[in-house]
Amino acid sequence: MAGLRVNVNVGVLGHIDSGKTALARALSTTASTAAFDKQPQSRERGITLDLGFSCFSVPLPARLRPALPASEAACDAGPEVAEPQLQVTLVDCPGHASLIRTIIGGAQIIDLMMLVIDVTKGMQTQSAECLVIGQIACQKLLVVLNKIDLLAEGKKQAAIDKMTKKMQKTLEKTKFRGAPIIPVAAKPGGPEALETEAPQGISELIELLKSQISIPKRDPSGPFLMSVDHCFSIKGQGTVMTGTILSGSVSLSDNVEIPALKVVKKVKSMQMFHMPVTSAMQGDRVGICVTQFDPKLLERGLVCAPESLHTIHAALISLEKIPYFRGPLQTKAKFHITVGHETVMGRLMFFSPTPDCFNQEPVLDSFDFSREYLFQEQFLCKDLAPTDSGEADQQADQATEGHYPQQQWALMEFEKPITCPRLCLVIGSRLDADIHANTCRLAFHGTLLHGLEDKNYTESFLPKLKVYKLKHKNGLVERVIDDYSVIGRSLFKKETNIQLFVGLKVYLSTGELGVIDSAFGQSGKFKVHIPGGLSPESKKIMMPVLKKRGRAGRGEATKEEEGAERPEPSQPVTLRLTFKRYVFDTHKRMVQSP
Ligand SMILES: Nc1nc2c(ncn2[C@@H]2O[C@H](COP(=O)(O)OP(=O)(O)OP(=O)(O)O)[C@@H](O)[C@H]2O)c(=O)[nH]1
Numbered sequence: 357m358a359g360l361r362v363n364v365n366v367g368v369l370g371h372i373d374s375g376k377t378a379l380a381r382a383l384s385t386t387a388s389t390a391a392f393d394k395q396p397q398s399r400e401r402g403i404t405l406d407l408g409f410s411c412f413s414v415p416l417p418a419r420l421r422p423a424l425p426a427s428e429a430a431c432d433a434g435p436e437v438a439e440p441q442l443q444v445t446l447v448d449c450p451g452h453a454s455l456i457r458t459i460i461g462g463a464q465i466i467d468l469m470m471l472v473i474d475v476t477k478g479m480q481t482q483s484a485e486c487l488v489i490g491q492i493a494c495q496k497l498l499v500v501l502n503k504i505d506l507l508a509e510g511k512k513q514a515a516i517d518k519m520t521k522k523m524q525k526t527l528e529k530t531k532f533r534g535a536p537i538i539p540v541a542a543k544p545g546g547p548e549a550l551e552t553e554a555p556q557g558i559s560e561l562i563e564l565l566k567s568q569i570s571i572p573k574r575d576p577s578g579p580f581l582m583s584v585d586h587c588f589s590i591k592g593q594g595t596v597m598t599g600t601i602l603s604g605s606v607s608l609s610d611n612v613e614i615p616a617l618k619v620v621k622k623v624k625s626m627q628m629f630h631m632p633v634t635s636a637m638q639g640d641r642v643g644i645c646v647t648q649f650d651p652k653l654l655e656r657g658l659v660c661a662p663e664s665l666h667t668i669h670a671a672l673i674s675l676e677k678i679p680y681f682r683g684p685l686q687t688k689a690k691f692h693i694t695v696g697h698e699t700v701m702g703r704l705m706f707f708s709p710t711p712d713c714f715n716q717e718p719v720l721d722s723f724d725f726s727r728e729y730l731f732q733e734q735f736l737c738k739d740l741a742p743t744d745s746g747e748a749d750q751q752a753d754q755a756t757e758g759h760y761p762q763q764q765w766a767l768m769e770f771e772k773p774i775t776c777p778r779l780c781l782v783i784g785s786r787l788d789a790d791i792h793a794n795t796c797r798l799a800f801h802g803t804l805l806h807g808l809e810d811k812n813y814t815e816s817f818l819p820k821l822k823v824y825k826l827k828h829k830n831g832l833v834e835r836v837i838d839d840y841s842v843i844g845r846s847l848f849k850k851e852t853n854i855q856l857f858v859g860l861k862v863y864l865s866t867g868e869l870g871v872i873d874s875a876f877g878q879s880g881k882f883k884v885h886i887p888g889g890l891s892p893e894s895k896k897i898m899m900p901v902l903k904k905r906g907r908a909g910r911g912e913a914t915k916e917e918e919g920a921e922r923p924e925p926s927q928p929v930t931l932r933l934t935f936k937r938y939v940f941d942t943h944k945r946m947v948q949s950p
């Protein structure tokens with residue numbers, strides 16, 4: 357009688373040489389095709405270059421059994437086992453800094469992360485990056501202090517306790533506060549040690565895993581989507597794509613699409629850890645065999661139900677900055693954008709809610725095109741860097757005294773189109789940063805809310821996106837014409853078409869509201885109508901103008917010509933014009949701001 361078998365993916369992440377592969381090896385009983393640095397280059401260099409997959413099974417802990425849905429039946433996956441089994445698939449990630457794309461890809465398919473720390477070294481640069489990735493992509497974490505065999509006998513426990521405390525302190529500031537920390541020696545004696553040398557602490561680690569693992573809700577419904585991490589051919593069989601099912605389910609003879617290549621293939625056979633199966637669902641790790649497909653065409657990527665995914669050239673995302681990233685996130689800056697296993701260069705434009713909506717609760721499953729948004733030179737956050745641009749100062753004004761928007765967005769434009777599902781995780785990083793510098797290269801993470809499939813999106817789509825810049829212009833009152841009108845200057849350049857600004861409101865520093873009425877002459881001056889009239893106070897300030905003009909008048913006072921030298925108000929009276937300009941408005945209209 358076949359039993360139930362439930363799969364969970366456990367990631368093994370950490371700094372280079374902390375012993376991740378050794379740990380995966382110690383934990384595994386069944387190795388899959390790509391486990392344990394099988395690549396010849398990997399062996400040569402002694403480092404992991406790619407994701408490695410291996411697994412071990414334990415009886416399913418009693419506390420997890422009630423959680424099993426009735427349909428949880430990869431029953432045909434396993435051998436003749438009567439007792440329900442928990443299959444732990446270990447995803448051994450590389451540690452080398454240059455392979456962070458692979459690590460991010462790996463982290464997205466795991467249910468729990470084991471952060472491996474070399475107990476003699478403690479937190480290192482990539483341990484910190486892995487912790488950041490874990491916080492973005494995983495729900496659960498446990499810390500493995502490896503290489504305890506290197507600690508001096510007699511002082512061993514004290515050293516373990518000390519490092520445990522340090523790690524607890526590090527976790528304190530993260531969402532993994534209070535996560536378990538366990539000491540092991542995955543390969544006591546290191547590379548030279550005999551294979552027979554038994555690892556230490558592994559059974560305790562397995563017990564800990566059993567107590568920590570929770571089975572995420574798996575759902576066989578919804579469109580089939582699988583993250584493929586290896587693709588290779590098997591003589592006489594066809595091409596096998598191995599990976600983790602992210603959503604839905606797949607059965608023998610189903611058609612599946614490789615969206616990046618726009619080809620559809622029929623599932624000829626399937627395996628889960630060397631066992632043939634007829635169907636598989638969300639959370640399972642499978643190998644799918646198809647025919648007449650060149651494995652060289654696909655290394656990493658997605659496979660899905662036909663036509664369920666789309667290839668996009670740009671996207672709207674909701675995002676958060678990673679606090680450890682130094683420096684601002686600036687509009688127009690380029691970042692490495694990782695979506696699933698794909699990493700492309702992308703350029704960003706940030707925008708926020710309008711200031712009256714800063715407190716609105718974030719909406720993470722859709723983008724509201726009916727709302728207006730405020731353009732930002734950079735992502736608004738507490739460590740907002742001052743810039744030379746006056747506009748950024750204005751924005752800093754809008755987010756003062758700890759008042760920051762609850763949600764911010766960006767338009768991401770890719771250098772190369774990518775294929776991804778809606779609402780997928782997006783990670784932005786600066787991988788060009790020096791890998792030896794002890795800095796966090798991960799800059800932001802977010803959710804893809806809307807993908808733009810049309811290559812011509814700048815014209816076809818962007819005008820719908822109501823992101824505006826709030827523009828401020830300051831000018832001066834040159835003189836008063838009568839109680840209801842003044843002449844302004846220094847607000848526009850000589851060549852500006854003032855006609856475009858007619859009807860917009862201006863505020864006088866004396867408190868009156870004015871409306872731009874018309875251009876006045878050729879040098880950028882303009883006439884402002886004051887509907888409520890000038891107050892006596894204001895007139896006093898501006899009076900000298902009238903007087904002087906009266907005296908030097910010789911009838912000229914009524915002749916409203918510009919250019920003539922005239923004395924100005926005794927105190928300068930300024931005019932402030934504020935208007936909106938929609939970033940994607942092809943007509944570049946100026947719109948009155950509230
Ligand atoms: N003494 C001792 N050495 C260990 C232990 N675990 C691993 N090593 C050694 O540490 C080195 C690195 O081990 P790996 O398992 O390849 O480390 P890794 O974290 O997978 O390295 P990358 O994948 O390249 O980042 C090897 O020489 C191992 O033999 C341990 O528990 N004790």
Ligand SMILES: [Mg+2]
Pocket residue numbers: 376377378403404448449450451
């Ligand atoms: Mg390794």
